[in-house]
Amino acid sequence: MNRILITGGAGFIGSALAKRLIGDSNNYVVVVDNLLTGSLRRLPARAQANWQFIKADVNNFDDISAIMTSFQFDYVFHYAAVVGVQRTLHHPVMVLNDIQGIRNILNLAKNTGVRRVFYASSSEVYGEPVELPQNEETTPLNSRLPYAIVKNVGESFLKSYHREYGLSYTIFRYFNTYGPEQSDDFVVSRFLHHALHGRDLVIHGDGLQSRTFLYIDDNVDATITCFQQHRYVNDIVNIGHDREVTILELAHKVLEVTGSTSRIVHHAPLKEGDMRRRLPDIRKMRSLLQRPLVSLEEGLRKMVQAFRDAS
Numbered sequence: 352m353n354r355i356l357i358t359g360g361a362g363f364i365g366s367a368l369a370k371r372l373i374g375d376s377n378n379y380v381v382v383v384d385n386l387l388t389g390s391l392r393r394l395p396a397r398a399q400a401n402w403q404f405i406k407a408d409v410n411n412f413d414d415i416s417a418i419m420t421s422f423q424f425d426y427v428f429h430y431a432a433v434v435g436v437q438r439t440l441h442h443p444v445m446v447l448n449d450i451q452g453i454r455n456i457l458n459l460a461k462n463t464g465v466r467r468v469f470y471a472s473s474s475e476v477y478g479e480p481v482e483l484p485q486n487e488e489t490t491p492l493n494s495r496l497p498y499a500i501v502k503n504v505g506e507s508f509l510k511s512y513h514r515e516y517g518l519s520y521t522i523f524r525y526f527n528t529y530g531p532e533q534s535d536d537f538v539v540s541r542f543l544h545h546a547l548h549g550r551d552l553v554i555h556g557d558g559l560q561s562r563t564f565l566y567i568d569d570n571v572d573a574t575i576t577c578f579q580q581h582r583y584v585n586d587i588v589n590i591g592h593d594r595e596v597t598i599l600e601l602a603h604k605v606l607e608v609t610g611s612t613s614r615i616v617h618h619a620p621l622k623e624g625d626m627r628r629r630l631p632d633i634r635k636m637r638s639l640l641q642r643p644l645v646s647l648e649e650g651l652r653k654m655v656q657a658f659r660d661a662s
């Protein structure tokens with residue numbers, strides 16, 4: 352039996368991973384979350400006996416130490432973080448406090464025999480792009496904002512705990528992931544919900560800033576393979592799509608898929624935090640998935656379906 356901790360497990364990506372891991376009766380999963388942006392509605396109804404939820408703050412040592420000491424986990428997925436462009440820009444001190452959570456997790460992992468820590472880093476560590484596509488080994492990191500700096504520091508802590516104490520890790524650099532149950536803090540969900548309710552789709556600036564959009568199933572499938580097949584141990588993996596899409600194109604695609612007549616309106620550009628382009632080198636991720644990625648159109652259709660099924 353694998354004893355697994357998922358921090359931030361009531362969040363969008365953490366809960367999708369939790370559901371997949373719980374589906375395997377060989378795993379016992381403990382989901383920890385302080386419910387800052389998480390919701391218990393994302394977790395399964397309490398039918399299976401191989402998981403539990405504990406409300407706790409990973410940045411509080413007493414909270415998380417009691418849990419990690421008593422369960423003695425084999426694997427930890429550290430996904431808890433303050434997220435969302437606006438929230439992280441408005442609460443930089445709260446963002447920086449997440450460094451304490453990373454230290455708590457790593458100290459406790461080292462002392463309780465954890466075999467590998469999986470860390471949710473971010474494409475934000477690359478900052479404003481120095482080169483494209485962005486490669487895990489060769490592209491210099493250009494992180495400047497607190498959220499990106501915390502992820503960068505987190506990566507450095509993982510590498511250092513490995514070097515000094517032999518604690519194994521895998522760092523996932525997530526580029527935009529989207530899917531049902533994502534909060535409206537993120538652009539795909541926000542556009543889709545606004546389109547379905549006939550509200551304006553608001554773009555900051557000209558909309559020519561580009562992103563890539565990965566459907567949640569591709570994210571989770573790559574993670575599960577990495578975990579089950581012991582791949583990319585003590586390594587970094589970009590997790591993202593390799594099709595670049597401008598925010599304006601995304602808005603049009605959302606209108607097309609939903610059949611909405613909402614307007615696209617342009618507001619002033621954000622003063623900071625809106626990188627011009629992002630594009631990952633995903634050769635490592637493709638070697639995990641070994642199947643085609645879900646296209647943006649297909650992913651949006653799945654989201655619309657999930658939305659209609661739920662209402």
Ligand SMILES: NC(=O)c1ccc[n+]([C@@H]2O[C@H](COP(=O)([O-])OP(=O)(O)OC[C@H]3O[C@@H](n4cnc5c(N)ncnc54)[C@H](O)[C@@H]3O)[C@@H](O)[C@H]2O)c1
Nearest residue numbers: 359361362363364385387388389408409431432525527528
């Ligand atoms: N969604 C993306 O496209 C994306 C991109 C890059 C990186 N990430 C990273 O992936 C991880 C998951 O993000 P998400 O999109 O699922 O966001 P999310 O907000 O849905 O999930 C984060 C979860 O962490 C919880 N949390 C926050 N601080 C906590 C604390 N101190 N203690 C316990 N729980 C805490 C929140 O309540 C929430 O449930 C985060 O680390 C995020 O930085 C996500």
